Amino acid sequence: MERSHRPCPGWGSQCLALLSIVIITAQAAHKSEAGSDSSAALINHSSMLIQRLQELLQYGNSTDTTLRIRTASSDEVKVIQTHQLLLSLQSEIFEGLLANQSVVTLQEPADCAMLFEKFIRYFYCGEISIQLNQAIALHRLASKYHVSALQRGVTEYMKTHLASESSQGHVVSWYHYAVTMNDEILQESCLKFLAWNLSTVISSSEWATVSDNLMVSLLQRSDLVLQSELELFSAVEEWISKNNPNASIIERVLRSIRYPMIPPHHLFQIQKLSSLLATYSSFIQDLLFQAFQFHSSSPLHFAKYFDVNCSMFIPRNYLSSSWGSQWIINNPARDDRSLSFQTQLGPSNYDSSKKLTWNALFSPRWLPVSLRPVYSESVSSGSQSSRLEEGKPRLVMTSAMSGLDFAGVTFQKTVLVGVKRQHGKVFVKHVYNVHQSTDEVSDFLAHADLQKRTSEYLIDNSLHFHIIIKPIYHSLIRAK
Numbered sequence: 001m002e003r004s005h006r007p008c009p010g011w012g013s014q015c016l017a018l019l020s021i022v023i024i025t026a027q028a029a030h031k032s033e034a035g036s037d038s039s040a041a042l043i044n045h046s047s048m049l050i051q052r053l054q055e056l057l058q059y060g061n062s063t064d065t066t067l068r069i070r071t072a073s074s075d076e077v078k079v080i081q082t083h084q085l086l087l088s089l090q091s092e093i094f095e096g097l098l099a100n101q102s103v104v105t106l107q108e109p110a111d112c113a114m115l116f117e118k119f120i121r122y123f124y125c126g127e128i129s130i131q132l133n134q135a136i137a138l139h140r141l142a143s144k145y146h147v148s149a150l151q152r153g154v155t156e157y158m159k160t161h162l163a164s165e166s167s168q169g170h171v172v173s174w175y176h177y178a179v180t181m182n183d184e185i186l187q188e189s190c191l192k193f194l195a196w197n198l199s200t201v202i203s204s205s206e207w208a209t210v211s212d213n214l215m216v217s218l219l220q221r222s223d224l225v226l227q228s229e230l231e232l233f234s235a236v237e238e239w240i241s242k243n244n245p246n247a248s249i250i251e252r253v254l255r256s257i258r259y260p261m262i263p264p265h266h267l268f269q270i271q272k273l274s275s276l277l278a279t280y281s282s283f284i285q286d287l288l289f290q291a292f293q294f295h296s297s298s299p300l301h302f303a304k305y306f307d308v309n310c311s312m313f314i315p316r317n318y319l320s321s322s323w324g325s326q327w328i329i330n331n332p333a334r335d336d337r338s339l340s341f342q343t344q345l346g347p348s349n350y351d352s353s354k355k356l357t358w359n360a361l362f363s364p365r366w367l368p369v370s371l372r373p374v375y376s377e378s379v380s381s382g383s384q385s386s387r388l389e390e391g392k393p394r395l396v397m398t399s400a401m402s403g404l405d406f407a408g409v410t411f412q413k414t415v416l417v418g419v420k421r422q423h424g425k426v427f428v429k430h431v432y433n434v435h436q437s438t439d440e441v442s443d444f445l446a447h448a449d450l451q452k453r454t455s456e457y458l459i460d461n462s463l464h465f466h467i468i469i470k471p472i473y474h475s476l477i478r479a480k
């Protein structure tokens with residue numbers, strides 16, 4: 001039965017519109033009286049209005065709707081007296097539910113039921129406080145009742161709080177939730193965070209809660225940031241022993257480890273000592289054999305006989321010292337800086353004694369030649385320095401050895417940029433892949449604001465880089 005007194009759903013906005021018309025008219029009247037703008041004023045009681053609306057909910061004055069919240073796990077029913085108009089204003093789901101009934105029973109999971117009063121209060125005042133462990137339940141409520149502004153707000157909160165400190169870790173559960181909700185943007189943000197911060201995740205209790213599908217997706221990525229491939233193998237071993245996935249998942253996961261990136265003495269160790277491989281060695285027999293072959297000859301010779309154009313031979317972002325160097329630049333906006341460091345020639349044991357020396361040059365304000373000021377009498381020093389301010393940060397990495405030229409191998413440089421998060425921990429904010437110079441990417445430190453001490457890129461006024469040198473092998477003409 002239609003309710004005779006049901007107000008039109010647009011009432012709220014009409015009321016607000018009316019309010020502003022009154023103010024504008026009052027201003028207009030005042031203006032014409034005084035004949036000048038100087039005494040015009042805005043009377044603004046919007047916060048009082050919100051206060052009144054909240055009181056309506058708090059004291060239950062003239063409510064017309066009863067919500068009964070039930071959870072499967074208990075007999076308890078939570079009863080909330082509320083106003084159809086305010087719920088309908090922001091939720092078409094509530095509008096539909098309340099169209100012909102004034103008492104509605106809602107079934108909610110326990111964590112959502114716990115937040116229900118808070119959720120309803122949002123309809124009256126448009127604000128809500130949120131904690132890490134409430135994000136999923138709140139997002140679930142906002143999605144179920146189509147409160148799209150709140151849903152977007154919670155998603156934004158999650159994306160900006162991936163790196164927040166929490167005792168259990170929350171990003172893995174947020175990822176799993178994003179999958180069930182089909183929220184690809186949140187999924188990708190979570191995946192990136194887990195990939196770039198893998199060492200921390202591996203050593204937390206969160207690691208055991210990673211689902212089969214998430215593990216498979218993570219292991220396919222070449223941008224994982226961690227100490228070494230061996231660290232990843234041990235972590236996967238631990239995950240398998242805690243989760244007991246089925247054999248096809250174990251095979252998939254074990255075959256995603258990049259064995260050629262592990263030195264042979266460690267390969268011997270895992271082959272002989274890993275209790276997991278004692279059972280499942282048949283899954284990776286061929287890969288271990290191939291890895292030993294890789295270590296026994298130069299990678300370029302190896303590439304004549306085997307296909308090296310596959311993920312197995314692509315290094316991930318290893319932090320251990322043989323792959324690159326950390327570089328902390330204090331007061332980076334001041335002037336150009338340089339760093340020399342050594343890396344291994346490559347992961348193959350055949351090259352283990354060979355080292356490469358690299359020079360890195362960081363310029364806080366670099367300008368391409370075409371934009372540089374011409375040093376002539378006519379150009380004042382003032383305009384020169386203002387041109388210099390326009391320059392962009394640039395990092396160039398070159399080999400110190402002249403004539404470093406190996407057919408079939410290019411050295412990819414990866415620059416990790418760290419930023420500070422709570423409790424002094426460093427979190428990887430960006431990963432840039434270049435051949436030689438960050439000119440190759442358009443967005444290198446684009447929003448870093450290195451001049452500002454408050455820049456989120458500065459940790460105690462220092463910029464944190466980690467440069468990784470990765471040999472990438474190309475398949476040569478194959479010997480048949």
Ligand SMILES: *[C@@H]1O[C@H](CO)[C@@H](O)[C@H](O)[C@H]1NC(C)=O
Nearest residue numbers: 020042043044045046047048
């Ligand atoms: C009215 O006041 C509130 C805070 O009390 C403020 O958020 C709002 O912007 C003000 N409105 C105008 C039009 O200034």
Ligand SMILES: *[C@@H]1O[C@H](CO)[C@@H](O)[C@H](O)[C@H]1NC(C)=O
Nearest residue numbers: 052053055056059060061062
């Ligand atoms: C709501 O009711 C309470 C007491 O029941 C009263 O004090 C209060 O002024 C009322 N508020 C409004 C907005 O009518």
Ligand SMILES: *[C@@H]1O[C@H](CO)[C@@H](O)[C@H](O)[C@H]1NC(C)=O
Nearest residue numbers: 001096097098099100101102
């Ligand atoms: C409300 O109306 C809808 C259709 O408009 C109907 O399906 C539903 O059963 C009605 N509910 C009640 C409680 O009458």
Ligand SMILES: *[C@@H]1O[C@H](CO)[C@@H](O)[C@H](O)[C@H]1NC(C)=O
Nearest residue numbers: 211212213245246247248249
């Ligand atoms: C193994 O588990 C995955 C999901 O975790 C499932 O998709 C797959 O069908 C299972 N395979 C077998 C052989 O049971």
Ligand SMILES: *[C@@H]1O[C@H](CO)[C@@H](O)[C@H](O)[C@H]1NC(C)=O
Nearest residue numbers: 308309310311473474475476
């Ligand atoms: C390497 O593999 C990728 C895709 O698997 C392919 O697009 C590319 O052309 C290959 N490169 C060479 C040099 O074989």
Ligand SMILES: *[C@@H]1O[C@H](CO)[C@@H](O)[C@H](O)[C@H]1NC(C)=O
Nearest residue numbers: 163197200421425426427428
């Ligand atoms: C992120 O990862 C870095 C290393 O890559 C680690 O030092 C840091 O503790 C991690 N941060 C958080 C918030 O987990």
